[in-house]
Amino acid sequence: MASLDTIYPAVPIKVKAATNQEPLWVRVILISISLTFIGLFLFLPLAAIMTEALRKGIGAYLESFQDEDALAAIKLTLIAAAISVPANLVFGAAAAWALAKFDFRGRNVLVTLIDLPFAVSPVIAGLVFVLLFGLQGWLGPWLSEHDIKIIFAVPGIVLCTIFVTFPFVARELIPLMQEQGNEEEMAALVLGASGWKTFWRVTVPNVKWALLYGVILCNARAMGEFGAVSVVSGHIRGKTNTMPLHVEVLYNEYNFVAAFAVASLLAMLALVTLALKSLVEWRMNRTDVETIPPGKE
Amino acid sequence: MKKIRESRQLTGWINVPLALALLLASGLTAVPAYAAGSELLNVSYDPTRELYVEYNAAFAKYWKEKTGQDVTIEQSHGGAGKQARAVIDGLEADVVTLALAYDITAIAEKARLFPVDWQGRLPNNSCPYTSTIVFLVRKGNPKGIKDWDDLVKPGIEVITPNPKTSGGARWNYLAAWAYSLKKDLGDLKKVNEPQFAADVAKANDNAKNFVAALLKNVPVLDSGARGSTTTFVQRGIGDVLLAWENEAFLAINELGPDSVEVVVPSLSILAEPAVTLVDKNAKKHGTTEVAQAYLEYLYSPEGQRIVAKHFYRPSKPESANPADLARFPKVELVTIDAVFGGWKKAQETHFNDGGVFDAIYQPSR
Numbered sequence: 098m099a100s101l102d103t104i105y106p107a108v109p110i111k112v113k114a115a116t117n118q119e120p121l122w123v124r125v126i127l128i129s130i131s132l133t134f135i136g137l138f139l140f141l142p143l144a145a146i147m148t149e150a151l152r153k154g155i156g157a158y159l160e161s162f163q164d165e166d167a168l169a170a171i172k173l174t175l176i177a178a179a180i181s182v183p184a185n186l187v188f189g190a191a192a193a194w195a196l197a198k199f200d201f202r203g204r205n206v207l208v209t210l211i212d213l214p215f216a217v218s219p220v221i222a223g224l225v226f227v228l229l230f231g232l233q234g235w236l237g238p239w240l241s242e243h244d245i246k247i248i249f250a251v252p253g254i255v256l257c258t259i260f261v262t263f264p265f266v267a268r269e270l271i272p273l274m275q276e277q278g279n280e281e282e283m284a285a286l287v288l289g290a291s292g293w294k295t296f297w298r299v300t301v302p303n304v305k306w307a308l309l310y311g312v313i314l315c316n317a318r319a320m321g322e323f324g325a326v327s328v329v330s331g332h333i334r335g336k337t338n339t340m341p342l343h344v345e346v347l348y349n350e351y352n353f354v355a356a357f358a359v360a361s362l363l364a365m366l367a368l369v370t371l372a373l374k375s376l377v378e379w380r381m382n383r384t385d386v387e388t389i390p391p392g393k394e
Numbered sequence: 395m396k397k398i399r400e401s402r403q404l405t406g407w408i409n410v411p412l413a414l415a416l417l418l419a420s421g422l423t424a425v426p427a428y429a430a431g432s433e434l435l436n437v438s439y440d441p442t443r444e445l446y447v448e449y450n451a452a453f454a455k456y457w458k459e460k461t462g463q464d465v466t467i468e469q470s471h472g473g474a475g476k477q478a479r480a481v482i483d484g485l486e487a488d489v490v491t492l493a494l495a496y497d498i499t500a501i502a503e504k505a506r507l508f509p510v511d512w513q514g515r516l517p518n519n520s521c522p523y524t525s526t527i528v529f530l531v532r533k534g535n536p537k538g539i540k541d542w543d544d545l546v547k548p549g550i551e552v553i554t555p556n557p558k559t560s561g562g563a564r565w566n567y568l569a570a571w572a573y574s575l576k577k578d579l580g581d582l583k584k585v586n587e588p589q590f591a592a593d594v595a596k597a598n599d600n601a602k603n604f605v606a607a608l609l610k611n612v613p614v615l616d617s618g619a620r621g622s623t624t625t626f627v628q629r630g631i632g633d634v635l636l637a638w639e640n641e642a643f644l645a646i647n648e649l650g651p652d653s654v655e656v657v658v659p660s661l662s663i664l665a666e667p668a669v670t671l672v673d674k675n676a677k678k679h680g681t682t683e684v685a686q687a688y689l690e691y692l693y694s695p696e697g698q699r700i701v702a703k704h705f706y707r708p709s710k711p712e713s714a715n716p717a718d719l720a721r722f723p724k725v726e727l728v729t730i731d732a733v734f735g736g737w738k739k740a741q742e743t744h745f746n747d748g749g750v751f752d753a754i755y756q757p758s759r
Contacts, residue, residue, distance in 0.1 A: 227483050230484070231483035231484050232482065232483055232484035232505060233482060233483060233484075233504070233505065234483070234484075237483075237484055241484065244678070246484075246486070248483070248484060249480065249483075249484060249485040249486065331437075331470055331480055331485040332470045332471065332472060333435060333468050333469070333470045333485075334468060334469050334470070335468065336468055346471075348624065349440075349443070349471075349620045349621070349624060350443050350444070351648040351649065
């Protein structure tokens, strides 16, 4: 039906409408299903968080952020993200580059390993670090002797965050780099560019939007991670609680306004992430169209 | 042209990680910098959150007046078993204030951070306060729950935490067990008298069935007492919550008396939360003196007053405010030593892997 109309449009105006020729009721049902879904699973919880946070007025809401422990939690979350995101950026780019541009023995194993943090439950990830660095663990006694704290302190939280966010950057880059192949790099090398220069001038510009996309997702997860961090945190108020953990603490202390106030910050972070993600996606599509030479589609 | 310009911008942007790597290095070195003697870490169990907020402020004031030194007390809360595990794994508590003696002994045995005979080091078996287990039901008690027998009736949903991770849950479990024993034997003294061995064995069998039936009515086991309270009060799940007396009163205080009320059973258990210094950690941090004073101050008149205010039964009631004491319901309390032969035996029989709890508890449905 649709194709007939497109090929032989009875009235020129109909050409534009030809793309949605489904019966009205199908469209109405599909649209209302998706709207209900979005309403129930996105807007309702968001609205709930905001109403709970503002239950005792904007004053009480803002006061929640004056609390030292809340500030410490926000600071710790920012520190964890500020360390783990760049670290994953470097690891991820390096891993993707190695996997996409070279063929070597064990390559497939490496691809699988990169996905491991996605496959493993975050709680298990946390427990692995306890086994490694805990006082009864492999390295624990040595660390304790030298007064180095890993778990139940900031380094453990950062390590866990790096672990659970590891795949984000690499996963975004690998397919793109593979698709692009290494012809452009070859050309650059043939023209006399150094390896380093080739990387910065050819490889990076080609993948920068995917890279940014990975970083944004990685950051969102780094700030929102609960499970793994919960295992290694020790839950010391004002010291080793990240924002998600602090929300739990406040909730458990019947401090609902403050709990939802901190939760609202995390929700806002999610919205900002979403906006940035859409922006990057839009730029990605645009640069794709711009840079792909005619005929190479 | 455009491409090259963009790539330059990007190079600048990507150098950020180098700066942050430096931050990482500085962050790592900054963390272990403990200011000697000025910080204490108290690793505690779930319901003591509010108690120690007030007590810590009072102790800091006392310590400042006495010695002129500032002290900051940091808190960590969770199910007692879980918290003990964290200290064993290296959470550097200067003092532990946990729900029951066994969890503290476990730290002594597994991590050797203090002597195993720690319990004799402070008065009253190192229990500055005690508590008991009561029921919290919905306002008006719509299911008519009056005693332990009502908890095993079909269709009653009981909320209690997981005995593997929570101290309160183990007290709940043992209180139910003791109730069943008492019902069969009439007098709990028979438990320790050899001539009644056959009766006691039969009563223990009945108690096992009784507790199994009770656990069948439990839809969800949270990891700590506070989690169970929020499950019951906030999420509205269940008909009755088995709770620490202090936790039940606090829930009513915090959430208003129009939603829940306390029911006191005919018999319950004397719950004895214990405290101790973690010698090795305190020595390492140079906090032994202040940590010891912190625990001793719990027994002082001021400490006892705060304890009673937060619905814990003070070990020296004469120091507490009589109005606070009047709030505690009268209830027949049995002790773990008299009925179960102490915590070590109770833990090994009931809660360790392969114990009675594992045998009778099947996650429901």
